[in-house]
Amino acid sequence: MADEVILLDLWASMFGMRTRIALAEKKVKYEYREEDLENKSSLLLEMNPVHKKIPVLIHNGKSVCESLIQVEYIDETWPGDNSLLPSDPYQRAHARFWGDFIDKKVNVTARRIWATKGEEQEASNELIEILKTLEAELGDKHYFGGETFGYVDIALIGFYSWFGVYDKFGNISIESECSKLIAWAKRCMQRESVAKALPETEKVTTFISQCLGLE
């Protein structure tokens, strides 16, 4: 029986990008459906009644919600040759720790830069500190997991397409503060799965500017 895989998503969502990348890495065929968050589809509301958010992964009629949970699900359901997570329990926990860190720290802080008035300076300073912590964790490794691209890279890379937004609204330059991280991001962008999943930074920046009524 062929697998039916549907992804309910939004082009600019750094969370949806994670799931797109994981599916592409595993060469899983799926149907992408763009959601209009102002007018959520009945399928979205039915498949994610708890949060009513994207991304939602629907595999043979069953929905999996929350992007990092989706990435693990994809890794476990389509094992293949390329694991996205290490098999050793401690290494796995280590990877999931950083995924959780990214969710708790990067996302919440970065949003304050453009979505909350008056907090741009403080939030952008905090974001730089958080990105430096991640840079320290990366060290001299090719990817966060070492030689192979995996879970933590997938958790973070989507935010790269939003760096233009943070630079513009936070009046910072992430490239000059975190050059190692930018180098890592460019390495990730060499992968087809990532290049196809991430929108162009300018497109995201224009989109947010328009949302805020500035363009």
Place this chain on the structure above:
Amino acid sequence: MAEKEGKIKLLGCWASPFSRRVEMALKLKGIPYEYLEEALPNKSPLLLELNPIHKKVPVLVHNDKILPESHLILEYIDQTWSNNPILPQDPYEKAMARFWAKFIDEQILTVGFRSLVKAEKGREVAIEEAREKFAFLEKEVTGKDFFGGKTIGFVDMVAGSIIPFCLARLWEGMIIDVIPEDEFPELNRWIKNLKDIDCVRECIPHREKQIEHMMKVSERYKLA
């Protein structure tokens, strides 16, 4: 097997549901451990050394491996000691367990504690909003002995450490009943089932002490 050997230390706090749930898992699997009590809110140099990023309990130390974050610790324990498994094998069931655990620690904790204590729109509204979230859990446990099915699992430990023996004690102190039996019969039945399980019963903090503690924590939170 080399991985299972070696000493386990758990840095925790008697009142923390996050550290209590780790103890539930260790006891369920019969894993001996050394417990180190953190006198929170003061943080020991050991805690700051072992968990410099979040500076929180619990932290599990297994030989030279240091693990913070209760969900990560529970999964690590389950993958290292395979007796009495707490997570399902099936990837979909596992994803659902992780989803509910995240929902409980984020949404339930917010509505069951933070929103209730701050009660920006008044207490009645806060209770109503809390009940809307608890309704999802009520539905999820309907027809089952436990969230994990016939035996307790990951979600039971997450929900079981937070709801009956932490949040419910706060509610007792506030003299409110957020999940009354007539509206939440399944959740109340699940709580009764939990109390019969040894590894849960051994990890329930002392009731009056916990009520007093939760009232102090809520005062601190209100002023923050």
